[in-house]
Amino acid sequence: MNRKLQxxxxxxxxxxxxxxxxxxxxxxxxxxGYAFYDKNIKTIGDFFESTxxxxxxxxxxxxxxxxxxxxxxxxxxxVFKSINALFFVLFIFFMVKVAIKDENITLSKIFxxxxxxxxxxxxxxxxxxxxxxxxxxxxxxxITMGFLYMLRxxxxxxxxxxxGVFIVSIFYGxxxxxxxxxxxAACIMYYLIRRPNxxxxxxxxxxxxxxxxxxxxxxxxxxxxxxxxxxxxxxxAMAILFRIYSLGMxxxxxxxxxxxxxxxxxxxxKFKSPASFKELTNNNLLVILIIGWGIAFISxxxxxxxxxxxxxxxxxxxxxxRIIDYLYHTIYMERVRKWxxxxxxxxxxxxxxxxxxxxxxxxxIHKADNQIRTEYLKSTDGIVCSPLKQKxxxxxxxxxxxxxxxxxxxxxxxxRSIPLHVLPEPFYKAIRGDNNLFCKENQVNGSSTFYExxxxxxxxxxxxxxxxxKQVERTYRFKKxxxxxxxxxxxxxxIETFYSNTNLNTTRLEINDTCYxxxxxxxRMLPELQLTKLDFKEEQ
Numbered sequence: 419m420n421r422k423l424q425x426x427x428x429x430x431x432x433x434x435x436x437x438x439x440x441x442x443x444x445x446x447x448x449x450x451g452y453a454f455y456d457k458n459i460k461t462i463g464d465f466f467e468s469t470x471x472x473x474x475x476x477x478x479x480x481x482x483x484x485x486x487x488x489x490x491x492x493x494x495x496x497v498f499k500s501i502n503a504l505f506f507v508l509f510i511f512f513m514v515k516v517a518i519k520d521e522n523i524t525l526s527k528i529f530x531x532x533x534x535x536x537x538x539x540x541x542x543x544x545x546x547x548x549x550x551x552x553x554x555x556x557x558x559x560x561i562t563m564g565f566l567y568m569l570r571x572x573x574x575x576x577x578x579x580x581x582g583v584f585i586v587s588i589f590y591g592x593x594x595x596x597x598x599x600x601x602x603a604a605c606i607m608y609y610l611i612r613r614p615n616x617x618x619x620x621x622x623x624x625x626x627x628x629x630x631x632x633x634x635x636x637x638x639x640x641x642x643x644x645x646x647x648x649x650x651x652x653x654x655a656m657a658i659l660f661r662i663y664s665l666g667m668x669x670x671x672x673x674x675x676x677x678x679x680x681x682x683x684x685x686x687x688k689f690k691s692p693a694s695f696k697e698l699t700n701n702n703l704l705v706i707l708i709i710g711w712g713i714a715f716i717s718x719x720x721x722x723x724x725x726x727x728x729x730x731x732x733x734x735x736x737x738x739x740r741i742i743d744y745l746y747h748t749i750y751m752e753r754v755r756k757w758x759x760x761x762x763x764x765x766x767x768x769x770x771x772x773x774x775x776x777x778x779x780x781x782x783i784h785k786a787d788n789q790i791r792t793e794y795l796k797s798t799d800g801i802v803c804s805p806l807k808q809k810x811x812x813x814x815x816x817x818x819x820x821x822x823x824x825x826x827x828x829x830x831x832x833x834r835s836i837p838l839h840v841l842p843e844p845f846y847k848a849i850r851g852d853n854n855l856f857c858k859e860n861q862v863n864g865s866s867t868f869y870e871x872x873x874x875x876x877x878x879x880x881x882x883x884x885x886x887x888k889q890v891e892r893t894y895r896f897k898k899x900x901x902x903x904x905x906x907x908x909x910x911x912x913i914e915t916f917y918s919n920t921n922l923n924t925t926r927l928e929i930n931d932t933c934y935x936x937x938x939x940x941x942r943m944l945p946e947l948q949l950t951k952l953d954f955k956e957e958q
Contacts, residue, residue, distance in 0.1 A: 427528055428507050434773070435546075436503045438815070441780050442547040443787030444495070445817065449486065449549040450827030478637025479594060482553040489549065498549055505557050506546060510535065512563035516570075517736045518743075519701075526762060530742065533765050534735045537772070538676040540724045543815040547780075551817065555728050558593035562601070563732075565590035565627060572620040580619060584626045591630025596729035598631035599715045604707035611703070673724050676734035677709060683741045694748065702740055708733045779813040782806070790840060794828065800836035801927065803846035808873045822876055822925045822936045839927065844871040845878055845936070849929045856880070864893075865952040868937065877937040877952060883928055890937060893918050893951035900946040917947065 444450065469484045477483060489498050510532060514523060517531055539545065545555035565587065577583050591598050605624060688695040699706060712730035786805045793802045811818045822845070824837035841849070848855040855878065860869040868877040881888055894917040896903045896910045903910050923938040937952065 423525070424523070424528075427525065428511060431510055431532065432503050432507050435506045436499070437777065438780055439499045439502045439506075439547055439552075440496075441777075441784040442499075442543075443784055444549055448827060449489075450831040474638045478592075478634035479554060481589070481592060482558065482594070483550075486550050486553050489553075502547075502549075502552050502556070505552070505560050509556060509560035509563065512560060512567050513732070513736070515567040516563050517739045519740075526758070527743070529762065529765075531735075531739050533769060534676075534739055535732075536769065538679075538731060538735055538738075540673065540675075540728055540731050541814060541817070543780075543813070543817040544725045545728050547815065548817045551725060554594060555725055558597055559728065559732060561590055561593055562597040562729075565623075566601075569620065569623055572623055573616060577619050580622060583619070584622050587623045587626025588630040588633075591627035591632075592634045593630075594729070595631075595635050596712065596716070596726055598627070599635060600708045600711035600729060602628055602631050603711040603715075604704060607707050607711075608704045673727055674713075674730060674734070676731045676738060677713070677727075680709070680734040680737045680741070683738065687741070687745075694744070698741065698744055702737055705733050705737050705740075709737065776813060776815045779810070779816055782810060783816060786810075790838075791828070794838050795832060795834075797836075799929075800829070800834070801839045801841060801846070801849070801929075804840045804842055806842075808842070808875070818875075822927075823923070823938075824925065839925070842871070842874050842876075844874065845876065848878060848880075849927060849932075849934050851930070862949070862952055864950045867954055868952045870939075875939055877939065879935045879937075879954070880932050881935075881954070883931045883933050885933075888933075888935070888954040890922060890924055890935065891951070891953060891955040892922060892937070892949070894947050895950045897946045897948065902946050913947070 465484070465487060468487060469480050472483055473480050488494075510528075513535060514528055514531055518527055536542075544551040545559075546552055568590075571577075591602075684695065684698070687698060709730055712727075712733065716726055716730070783806065789805055790802050794800060810816065822839055822841055824839060826837045829835070829837045844855050855871060856869055860871055862868045862870050862877055865877075865879075867879040867881075869879065870877050894914050896914065917940070925936040927934045927936075
């Protein structure tokens with residue numbers, strides 16, 4: 419394919435992506451919040467102090483979150499969104515360069531890889547469009563794929579200014595642990611297995627990448643952050659259990675869709691043609707090792723957020739593409755060739771439908787965000803009714819970031835003294851005096867004081883403000899005659915205690931002499947574990 423046609427293709431991708439990133443709103447807390455981490459950023463000195471505090475107390479990803487601080491301080495949305503669209507194009511460009519090993523790039527190959535990325539990349543709203551998400555996932559993904567392409571070039575092309583290349587490679591490694599950790603481990607294992615004869619510049623690139631990765635992964639803030647996780651525990655047995663649970667939920671919950679497809683495809687080929695399986699695994703050993711180490715890494719840290727599996731999924735997408743390409747040129751060439759154009763047209767129609775529904779969903783939250791901001795700036799108590807329902811967040815491109823919890827990032831940005839609280843309509847009506855929510859139909863099982871509404875993310879209760887401050891207590895139990903209670907009763911008891919005492923997030927709003935208490939529902943639930951009690955703690 420000539421360069422002019424490739425340029426047209428990537429311009430088209432830019433034009434597809436720019437409306438989505440342009441309309442996507444800021445997350446009202448985090449996208450503003452990094453600008454006020456540790457202190458308000460007004461000078462370059464404040465920026466370095468804030469970044470150092472971030473490195474020591476929260477995360478080693480200082481480049482990504484440092485950029486979030488700069489962008490959060492200023493109303494530079496149009497700057498971010500323009501650069502973000504460019505990074506998406508770079509991401510696709512380098513994915514193509516890494517996935518297509520023979521450099522024989524065609525329109526159908528780019529289209530196939532783009533479609534795989536579009537439909538299989540996890541939670542693209544969080545990883546591509548949300549500002550902090552894009553800075554921590556999309557941009558590092560583009561940079562990581564650029565490094566891997568550069569690494570391949572280093573094996574047969576002479577680089578100049580090796581000192582500069584080394585420094586740049588440190589920056590490549592200092593991006594995100596979901597990319598750096600498995601790549602480092604896989605490269606070491608690949609070298610031990612294959613013992614390839616590599617040029618010195620390739621080793622130099624790897625050394626720089628490893629140094630950057632170490633500076634990020636072993637940042638004090640990373641350990642500090644992991645200690646506050648819902649899954650942090652001093653019990654070795656509990657630690658092992660939660661890691662098994664973390665890995666199981668990734669597969670059972672279909673959060674590793676591309677990985678499951680890649681594994682299933684390899685198993686099919688192994689059954690169909692063992693010789694083809696051996697050839698495929700030999701030619702894609704490094705990619706397979708990166709996927710394996712990625713799964714091991716996220717299991718070790720109990721990382722079950724969907725955006726945390728992006729690294730594994732991207733390399734699984736590369737593997738899926740190579741499997742399809744291999745099958746097309748070997749086993750199924752004659753059968754597929756006559757249907758190829760029909761398949762591509764069908765996929766194009768599916769993409770256009772998906773894109774249109776995504777655009778509508780994003781436009782809806784764009785309008786809602788403008789309304790929330792306007793009402794917040796006019797409000798006297800910072801409490802705003804969300805115009806969105808829970809079903810509006812069901813599209814995979816939509817990131818739920820408006821919550822009952824106090825959102826101080828927007829407060830600091832607009833120099834207000836009251837935080838933002840965004841309440842779903844039923845809860846907003848309840849705190850404004852409508853008691854329809856507080857009926858027996860909405861009462862939480864096992865509670866005399868708390869209520870819920872359909873699939874909303876909170877429980878709510880109220881008491882008179884002149885009463886003493888009330889503490890919330892909560893109990894979780896496994897099904898009485900369930901398999902877990904029968905097979906491992908001692909472990910079940912430990913888990914019940916852990917869940918009952920962990921991650922109790924409450925928000926209290928005082929309105930018209932009444933205190934309303936909101937309790938977050940736990941989203942990471944073990945099978946057969948149920949909420950059996952949620953009430954105010956009785957006075958001793």
